[in-house]
Amino acid sequence: MTLRQQFSFLTSLLVVILLVGNLLLTIGNGRDYFQQQLNARAYDAATSLALSMSQVPAGDDIQLQRLMDVLFDRGFFSDIEFIPVNGPALERRSREALANAPAPQWFMNLVSFDLMVAEADVTRGWSRLGLVKIVSHPDFAYRDLWSMVRSELMWFAWVLIIALILLHILLGWLFRPINRVEKQALAICEKDWQVQEDIPRARELQRMVLAMNKMVEKLRSIFNEQSAMTEQLRSESFSDSLTGILNRRGFDERLAHILCREEEHSGVLVLMQLGNLTEFNNNHGRQATDDALSLLGQELQRVLADYPLAFSGRRSGSDFGFYIPCTDRVHASDLLQLVHSQLMTGVLSPRQGLTFHLGGVFLQNLQDDPAHALSCADAALRQAQRHPESEARLYDGDQGGVEWTAGEWRKVLQEALATDALTLQYQPVVSNAGEQLLQFEVFSRLEWQGQVLSAARFWPMVEQHQLSARYDASIVAQVMKTLVQTPPLADVRYCINISPASVLDEEFHKQLQAVFSHSPELASHIALEVPESALAGIESALSRLALSLRNYGVVLGIDQVGTGTMAFAYMQRLPLDYIRIDGSFSRGLAAAQDRKFFIQSMVQIAHNLDLTVLGEGVEENDDVSVLRQTGVDGMSGYYFSRPLVAIADAHQWQPQ
Known part of the structure; x- marks a missing residue:
């Protein structure tokens, strides 16, 4: 139960207790008042009737009966009885005083009147003729008391409703700074340093908001200092x-x-x-x-x-x-x-x-x-x-390789898309300790006329002919199709590097959503990444893409970190899940202490923002040992495994 709910519950309970207590007091006081009036009326009626009967001639029972009938027919009394000294008693027993029930039966069972029998002697001169007994009828008292209680209940209900509404408004106003502090704390987790400008007047809340703002400023300062130091190190070294x-x-x-x-x-x-x-x-x-x-x-x-x-x-x-x-x-x-x-x-x-x-x-x-x-x-x-x-x-050396004109390249690339000539390979990414499989990096290959072309050979032409979005969408769709046929490993993501041109293509965004919507349970195993060097022109589009795919569980990463020129503050602005440090920093790391310090600084910055840090391109045992010391969360390279052609082989691969 939230604090606001507890406040609401306790305040509502207090109001209800007060209203119920007041209602019970009202019922009790009303009951005592009406009971006193009923008994007083019975005594007055008994005295009046006894006086009237004393004037009736001796033996005139009919006249006595008439006097009793006149009093009984008024409906105020439930029992009138005359007991003469000699002879049988004359009596009238109760009947319903009102045509309809004066109050609900449960109410009459709950509230009972202690009615006393009023007695008066009938005398003539010094002779005692008999005794008159009268008991008041409670119907009118029940009717009036129920009417009063009903009015009280209606009034209390309105008071309770209005009080709860006002309480809700008041708590909303009081808890507004707390809600903003909660959003501020969540924003910090999302790498967004928000400062509250609206300071509450309540002293306790004011101190809380000011302390939170101070903490945000301190965290921002720490991040900026770390980022500036790392950027300076990169600038001075490289x-x-x-x-x-x-x-x-x-x-x-x-x-x-x-x-x-x-x-x-x-x-x-x-x-x-x-x-x-x-x-x-x-x-x-x-x-x-x-x-x-x-x-x-x-x-x-x-x-x-x-x-x-x-x-x-x-x-x-x-x-x-x-x-x-x-x-x-x-x-x-x-x-x-x-x-x-x-x-x-x-x-x-x-x-x-x-x-x-x-x-x-x-x-x-x-x-x-x-x-x-x-x-x-x-x-x-x-x-x-x-x-x-x-x-x-x-340089006029040996040509070798494929030599096509730009037009021929365009034809080859378009026909490759039409015939699904793209194949995939998977390179494992293992945890720092080398015991757990974290990711598979997905590499694309183009099979054409008996040749297998790596992405390094055909992708520049893909970019030149503005086919990046189509190729990236085809690769993502092929990965999803492969995962449908071969279910993914638990807690393992398949990382696909997409082109900056694709990120800027809004139609590509829609195509990805359509692909992921067909298999949302598999989309959570997909990670998309872009190179750091391209962030300057695509940052806003990349944020939109990441937010549009977040509901599918797709995460975003940055590849080749350290090769760009942007300040590392982009890690705080973008909704990232991980970064992958460029392999040029890992190669020969054992003999380069300044690069080790640079990677450690990057790891510290990223971990402060809850980002996973991965290294790549490691091939030597000494470099792996030093890279592990920097605190990266995972690493990949030929030291661990070459890219695996079949996904079944990839799923059977185990870290050594």
Whole structure:
């Protein structure tokens, strides 16, 4: 029972007790009053009748009977009796005084009158002729007393109803600050730091609200301090302070994570060099040079924002690099020329006085040597630098892989959707201790004409041809269909990475709701996640998607945490369930204490917001041991298992 209900119950009980007590007193006092009146009337009638009978001649019994009848017919008396000294008694016994019952029978049984027999002697002179006995009739008293009680009951009922209504209003007003405090506490659990502006006047409630506001401000301050400290650590360790993009270390570690992990990759690595930066600095000064480099960093971020999972970095004073996922050499060449033209018409236009050259290499393999990849890109850069004006060259190495035009890619992707050519693989995510299975990461593969294409190879074209929403919806539907055929494991979620473009598609939201509504009991095993680097443009749409799917039990996660540029405050704003720290922070973790401290800071921030923290991409035993020490809740990688092709095999897999 709530406190409000207890207050209502106790107050109502008190009002009822008061009203019932007052009613009982009214009935008791009314009964005593009417009883006194009835007995008094009987004594008066007996005296009057005795006096009248004393005037009747001796032996005239008829006259005596008439006197008794006259008194009895008034209906006020139930029993009149004359007992002469000599002779038989004359009497009239009771009858109903009223045509209808004066009161309910239960009331008359409850309230009884103690009526006394009034007696008077009939005398003539000094001679005693007899004795008159009279008893009053209680019907009129019952009628009047019941009428009075009924009026009291009606009045009490109205008083009770009005009192309860006023009590409800009063308690609602009094408990309003408490309700707001409850909402405030629940909002804290949802990572929303609400401060109450309406301070109640009641001293006790005022102190409670002010204390709650102070706690919220303290929690907000702690979170902001932790977030700022972690962001500063990330910036100092992995970002270039002038341009805002990755520094040499951050860029090389991200590149190494992509090229060295035992998963297929497909993308173009580009090195860029400013040819006359020293001359520009001598002519315009250090501040102008710094401003130009800062603008270049912003321009690279803007250009690469259209390509999910792309990243850029400053490798030295005038050397920059960036990596863009793509499908084949044709796509890589097109991207290289597109970026070149965007830079030429933007911050590096000829009128700015800076020349630049681009050299790129297309990388598509299970594993590539980062040093060799950089060497090939550098060779292409040297070829481009043979031209005095800005130029972009792609390394002319072995082509390999699938080589289709953009039109052919579009046809392949559309036919793949029509024929359900997508297949799924499942990679286990285990708990920190390695004893419990937490999730399966779902990876998509495209089977086409005997080839199996990984998402790294075909997804850039999916993005380019604006098919992301259709592909994501198809993957989700296929996962749900698979779970219908093979029931999911208890307390295990199947994580599907969706494209930022899909999040912005309202029709995709409706398609997901339709898919989940067909099997709501299975929807609670689904988790959707998006990369952190894409949050800046999709945050509001992502919140709407998460809230629309919450009734189905679908949860939301953020992938590749640590690679974006947004402040970590998004963890507090978005309705998240978990975060997954990018694998580039896990690779070589045992030899990098600053990355360990960064992950520990992320874990502390997330745990303060009740978020689960997962690590990925771990392949070495030493890295697993150190990652466990950071306090993450779970981890995945080839150290534990490669992606499993069949869901039946995934369900039979057990942590080692």
